[in-house]
Amino acid sequence: MSRRAVITGLGVISPGAIGVKEYWSLLAEGRTATRAISHFDPSAFRSRIAGEVDFHPLKSGLTPQDVRRLDRAAQFAVVAGREAVADAGLQFDVMDPTRVGVALGSAVGCTTSLEREFTIGSDGGRLWEVDQGYTVPHLYDYVNPSSMAAELATQTGAEGPVTLVSTGCTSGIDSVGYAARLIEEGSADVVVSGGTEAPLSPITVVCFDVLRASSTRNDDPEHACRPFDKTRDGLVLAEGCAIVVVEELEHARARGAQIYGEIAGYASRCNAYHMTGLESEGKDMASAIEVAMDEARILPPYIDYINAHGSGTKQNDLHETGAFKRSLGEDAFTTPISGFKSMIGHSLGAIGSLEIAGCLLAMREGLIPPTANLNEPDPLCDLDYVPNVAREKRLNTVLTVGSGFGGFQSAMILRNVRGARR
Template sequence: MRRSVVTGVGVVAPGGGSREEFWARIVDGKPAIRRVSTFDPTAYRSQIAAECDFDPARYGLTPQEIRRMDRFVQMAIASADEAVADSGLELGRVDTDRLGVCLGSAVGATITLEDEYVVASNHGRDWVTDHRHTMPFLYQSLVPSSAATELAVRYGAHGPAALVSTGCTSGIDSIGHAHSLIQDGEADIVIAGASDAPISPITVACFDAIRATSPRNDEPDQASRPFDAGRQGFVLGEGSAILVIEELEHALARGARVYCEVAGYAARANGFHMTGLRPDGFELGEAIMEAMDRARLNPDDLGYISAHGSGTKQNDRHETAAYKRALGEAARQVPISSIKSVIGHSLGAIGSIEMAACALVVSRGVIPPTANLTTPDPDCDLDYTPLVAREAEVDHALSAGSGFGGFQSAMVFSKPSEVS
C-alpha cells in the first residue's frame, strides 16, 4: 500500500506568523487572545478573539493579490509558501500532473462577503442591492473553491484539486483527503491543510446567539479554558496551516526530511443535532477507534492526543467520554492537551493547525500544555497536561475533532520506521 508522509509544515496562527513562532507560543502556553481590534465589538456578548498579526505584504503578496484575495486565502498562501519551502521541493523538477491541492475551510471569505454586503446594501437598509457598488472579485469570494484554485495556480499543480468544507473538522478532513489521494495513486504530492478568517461581526453575532463563545472580556488571556471547571465557552480565532503530504518512496528518493507518517484517518457523522453532541461520545469514539485500527495501533501505543478541547462544557465532556470509550484504561495514561487554550478556535483551520502541532510533537518530543487549566472539571478526569509543557518521546500522536452538523474526525501521525 502507498504510504503518505509529512515533509513540509507552514503555519500562520495567533501569536506567531511562522511555524517556529507558533511552536514557541504553544509550548510556552501563553495565550494570544485579546479584545477584537478589526471592528468595534462593544455591542456583542463576547468581545475577544485570537487574532493574527498578519500583514500579507510581509509574505510577498502583491497589491493585486491582496486586493483579489480574502484574508483566509492570503493566510493559506503564506502558510503554503512556508510549507513548500520547508519541504525542499524544487517545483521546477516536480511532475505537476502528480501534484495536488486540498484546502479546508468552514466559512470561506466571510470578511469580504460581509464587507461587500454592507456596501451594496447601504449598511443593510436596502433590500435590493446594486452590484455596481461591489468589488470586481466578489464571485471568487462567494465560491470557496477559488482558494484551492489560487494555490493550484501558484504552484502549477495540475493534479487533483479540492476544497473540503466540513465545519470544524475541515482541517483534519482535508489532510485525510490528501492521504487518500496518495494511497489511491492519484497524486505523489498534495499541498494540504486549511485556512479560516472568521473574525467578523456576523460570525461573532452568530456564536453570541447560541452562547457558545466566552464572555470573559475583562481577562482575555484567561478566557479559553478547555477542561477547566470555570470555562464559559470557546474563543474565536483565525489562522492557517498547510502541510506537504508526500508518498513515502517519492520523499525518500529525493532525500526529503520526514516529520511523520499519516498512519490512520477516519470520519463519522452523528446525525444527532446541528450543534449538540451526544454525551456518550459514541461517534467520535468510533472515529478514533477506526483511525487507530488503520494505523494498526493499540490504545497504549499512543504517546499524545491533541484534543479538540474547545472549552465548552458540552464538548469537553463529550470528548472525555469518547476517549474513555475508544481507549479504555489507556485513556488515563496518555497525555492530552488543547492548543485552543493558546490560539483560540479558528473553525475549519484549527484541525490542520492541530495536525501541524502533532507533526512537531512527533518530531521534537515536546508536549504542549493546556493553558488556564487550574481547576479541572471532575467530569474531565484525564491527563490534560495543565499549564506546563512536557518532554516525552512520542511515536504516535492522535488528533480528534468535532464540528457543527455532526462531523467527527480523527487522525494519527506516527514516526515511520524507515526514516526514524
C-alpha cells in the same frame, strides 16, 4: 506495494505567531494569544474576544494586487503555502503537474470579504438591491470558497485533483485526511493541503453569540478559553492557517526529503444526532478513533499523546472525555492529553491543520504542549490534560481529533517513520 502518505513540509499563520518556528515557541511555552477584538467595534456583542493574527500581507510577500483581490483567508493560505513548499524543498517546475494536487479546508470561506462587500454595495443594508458598481470585481471568487483551493493550485502549478473540503470545524483535519487518501490510492504523489480561516467579522461573532457557544470573559481575554476546567464558559473564536505538504513515502525518500511523520490512520464519522448538540458518551468520536487506530494497526497502549479538540464548551469537553475512555479503555487514564485552543483559540476550519502541525512538531521535539488556563479541573473531565506546563516525553505515535457542528467527528493517527530524516 502499498502507498503511504507522509508529511514533508509545514507552513503556519496563527494568533501570536507567523511561521513554524514562532508557532512552536508559543505552544511549547504555553503562551496565550487571545485578546479583545480589534478588527471591528465589538461593543454590541456578547463575546468581544478572539484569537487575532498580526498579519501584514505586504510584509509577508503579497503584492498590493493580491491584497485587493484575495480574501484574508486566501492570503493566509498563499503565505503559509509558500512556507510549507519551501520547507519541503519541492521544485514543482521539474515535477509532473498532473501528479500534484491540492486539498484545502475551510468552514466559512471568504466570509470577511462577503460581509464587507455586501455592507458597501447595500449602503449598510439600506438598499434591497445591492449596487454592484460599488463592489469589487472579484466578488464571485468570494461566493465560491473553492476559489481559495484554485489559488493555491495556481501558486504550486498543481494540475491534479484540487478540492475544497468544508465540513465545519473538522475541515482542517478532513482536508489532510483526504490528501492522504489521494496519495494512497495513487491519484497524486504530492498534495498541498491544510485549512485556512478568517472568520472574525460581525456576522460570525453574532452567530456564535446566539448559540451561547463563545466565552464572555471579556475582561480577561488571555485566560478566556479554559478547556476541561470547571470554570469554562465557551470557546474563543480565532483566525489562522496551516498548510502541510503530504507526499508519497517513496517519492519523498527518493529526493531525500525530511519527513515529519506519517498519516498512519484517519477516519471521520457523523453523529446524525443534532446540529450543535453532543452526547456525553462520545460514541461518534470513539468510533472515528477506533477506525483510525485499526487502520494504523495500533493498540491504545501505544498511543503516546492525544491532541484534544478541547474547545472549552461544557458539552464538548464531556463528550471528548467520554470518547477517549470509550475508545482507549483504561489507557485513557495514563495517556497525556492537551488542547491547543486554550492558547490560540478556535479557528473553525483551520484549527485541525494547526493542530496537526503542532503534533508533528511535538513529535520532533519530544515535548507535549500544555492545556493553558487549566487551574480547576472539572471532576467529570478526570483524565491527564497536561495543565499549564509543557511535558517532556518521547513521542512516536500521536492521536489528534476534531469535532464540528453538524455532528462531524474526525480522528487521525500520526506516526514517526523509522529511518526518516527529520
